[in-house]
Amino acid sequence: MPTPPRALALLLAAVFCMPVASASPRSSGQALEAAMVEVLREHGFDVHDLGNPGEIEIGDNPSPRRAWRHVRYTTIYGHGGTIDFVLDAPAFGKPVWVEAMRQQTRGSLDERLPYLLSNARLAFPDVHVVLVLEGPGWRPGALAWALRRAAEIDDKQVEVMGLEMFRHWLTRRLAGE
Incomplete structure (x- = not known):
C-alpha cells in the first residue's frame, strides 16, 4: 500500500530534521484575514463580506466604523482585482485600503x-493604504524593500506593518473619535 503524501512528508521531516509546512499558502492567508477580521471587530468595526462600499447605504449600518472585505477595483493591467479590506471610520478622514499577506515558508x-505597490500608487483611488505583511518566509530584504518603496509613494500615504503593529495603529488612529 502506498504511503500517503502527508505521512511521507512527516517521515522525511523526521529523518532529515526538516520542518513540515502545516498549512497551504491559501489557508495561511485565510488565517491572517480571519485574524484581521477579529482585530477589526475588537475595534468596533462592522465587517461586511464581499461588499462594495457603494452598495451599502449608510442608513443600513448605524455603526460609524465599517469594513468591507474583498472589494473590487481595476488593476494597473486593466483587469479586476480585489483589496482585502476597505475601512471607513470618522477618525480616518478618507477610506483606508488594507491588503494582508502572510508568507510562512x-x-x-x-x-x-x-x-501590489504599483497598484497602490497607480490604481487605488485617493485612499490611505496599509499593507499588513506577516510570517517568517519572506526573502531577506523583501520587507525592507517594501518599506522603502512605500515611503517613496508621495501622492498617498502607504504604510507597511505586521499584524500587531496594525492593532496598535488602529488603537492610536481611533483614539480621537
Whole structure:
C-alpha cells in the first residue's frame, strides 16, 4: 500500500530534521484575514463580506466604523482585482485600503510586492493604504524593500506593518473619535 503524501512528508521531516509546512499558502492567508477580521471587530468595526462600499447605504449600518472585505477595483493591467479590506471610520478622514499577506515558508508571494505597490500608487483611488505583511518566509530584504518603496509613494500615504503593529495603529488612529 502506498504511503500517503502527508505521512511521507512527516517521515522525511523526521529523518532529515526538516520542518513540515502545516498549512497551504491559501489557508495561511485565510488565517491572517480571519485574524484581521477579529482585530477589526475588537475595534468596533462592522465587517461586511464581499461588499462594495457603494452598495451599502449608510442608513443600513448605524455603526460609524465599517469594513468591507474583498472589494473590487481595476488593476494597473486593466483587469479586476480585489483589496482585502476597505475601512471607513470618522477618525480616518478618507477610506483606508488594507491588503494582508502572510508568507510562512519560502515562496513567490514576495514577488507580488512590486505589483501590489504599483497598484497602490497607480490604481487605488485617493485612499490611505496599509499593507499588513506577516510570517517568517519572506526573502531577506523583501520587507525592507517594501518599506522603502512605500515611503517613496508621495501622492498617498502607504504604510507597511505586521499584524500587531496594525492593532496598535488602529488603537492610536481611533483614539480621537
